[in-house]
Amino acid sequence: MSITEQITSAILDFQDPYAKVTWRQMGVNVTVTPESNRYHIAIKLPYPAVGAHDVIARSLREHILAVGGALPDSATIHLTHQIVKKRLPNANLLPNIKHVIAVGSGKGGVGKSTTAVNLAFALQLDGARVGILDADIYGPSIPTLLGRKEAQPVSPDGKRIEPVMAHGLASMSLGYLVDEGDAVIWRGPMASGALQQLLNDTLWPELDYLVLDLPPGTGDVQLTMAQRIPVSGALVVTTPQDLAMIDARKAIRMFTKVNVPVLGVCENMAVYVCPSCGHRDHIFGDGGADLLAKQHDVPVVGRLPLNGKIRALSDSGRSVLIEDPESDLSQPFREMARHLSARLAASGERAIPEIKIVED
Template sequence: MRIEQAVRQSLADLIPEDLGVDLVSAGAVKEIVESDTTLRLVVRLGYPCQSRLPALRAAIEERVTPLLDGRDLDLDLGVHISPHRAQHDMPAMLQVANVIAVASGKGGVGKSTTAVNLALALHAEGARVGLLDADIFGPSQPVMLGLPKGTRPEVRDGNTFIPVPAHGLQTMSMGCLVTEQTPVVWRGPKASGALTQMMQQTAWHDLDYLIVDLPPGTGDIQLTLAQKIPVAGAVVVTTPQDIALLDAIKGVEMFRKVDVGVLGVVENMAVHICSNCGHEEHIFGQGGAERMSREYDAPVLGSLPLSLRIREQADGGTPTVVAEPDSAEARIYRDTARRMAARLSLTRAGRRPFPKVVTQH
């Protein structure tokens, strides 16, 4: 048996936990080159997983080393994030490889807290990430990101916003464009136009992912996003409560009707753990997200506890992933973010836009 075939066979049963399929089936084995003294093996994961690479390297070496027949192993293991198919095959945005929408069928389920922590988790795993607060009427990300009151984006050439940096993210929010004393009182079309303007007139720079924190529900802003912005995938946030799950199902169905793939569901406030005795109690019910997952082919990407610390850290401007990066809650967010990005990496490749051509005379 040729060594290349043997190596492929040895990696065909190596399944990274976040990915759910083997390296060969995922297309991660890019190159196997044999010489008299060396075997060069190039493996590229399609999602950010910096914290998992050392263990994966060890697992690959364990499988491949017995096949080397005296050769040295030159293992080039890394990550390459590509654009993935958006609805109706729209080309990706300039400077943004993948837009991921974070949505909920109803308010009060912790969607914005989830969105900011997922964005920070992707960044912690090595990705270049932006966060757009698309909740035009109730923007909360400036507070969650700890931006000082009165923070405004720099404007370039009179019509382009420069993203506001926060915890390593490129961010933009209506909360940075209006004051707390000036509520946004707009009809749907104007709000939808504001979303399009913030998305397209912000000078995002070389992003692997742009996380869009949508307002709750299935209204004008969600439809505008589906019609005008290339969305590679969506995540629906819910609680185990029956009424929340019913609304989450509506969100899943909405994305499917507009040809946006649903990457999965994040179950928030799944269990309360008593800080005094450790007793676990499912205040909002149990098992609903799993049932929904099976029925709608939308896997549960992660299950977060009802935690006072998560709420306090978000309200205090330092979300959990950066406030306590080694905590159990931060690890759940990072696991969830990797699963989300890994599932996206298995979808069909998308198109890159043609660069703008400027003719000078």
């Protein structure tokens, strides 16, 4: 086996730090080009992780050397990404959107909408094209969280509407179309119809991910989503206390019954860190998400802090990921987005690895 082939084989056997499977299993595209005594390695990941490329490259270099690969110090490693649309029922209904990620919870008050918005911004920071749809028909909060409460969607043809843009994020919500103080009093079928209309009548740009912020519970809107929207996977948001875990368990079972893969569980408000002394306190309990994940064979993809700055920024229509994307508060959201998108890339149909070895 040549040195080039040894390097290529070692690369494909590298375990992805987020998907927890090898790049061979994920179908990662690898090109190894030897040039004199140097090697140029180009890797195309199936998920966005721009902010983690340096860390992944260092881990890959260590892996190649650990398995006996002869990798010169002068070798260069260049990572990019290419997000591929999977074949799903009704996927043709959303030709501009590669993946729909549903964000749900069994109950209200767990920070689901805030998590959905920050997930969308985290994916965008790592290089993805992202949109968000507020499917919480009865209590739309995305306009407030994006700081666009006064926005009025524009219709270029009188039939379909342009999404409202916020920091590069394409968004749509019933909250843009009704007065903030008005109560939406609709029966289930009307709410379900409104969700479909918001999704199908919005002129979405080309998107890698559309984050779908679902209403809490397991009712008509969730069933409509499962039956008529090509959802690639779901994130279940919960808090550590027992009552929230009971309802999160119902949400996982609901997604499972309607054949929507649960990509992971997010434990919101997992820990409070005192800003004065650094003491960590699990105010709402500890270990519940791990038990839930073990019972349902899904990973905990995120543990988000209970922090006053996140709350204050969200209430004022700003995200910590926009205000300070490299801060310690932003990192849990960014890591969660990578785990989620990597697991999505590794799920379902598996691509055949594309390997290119360019000889001198």
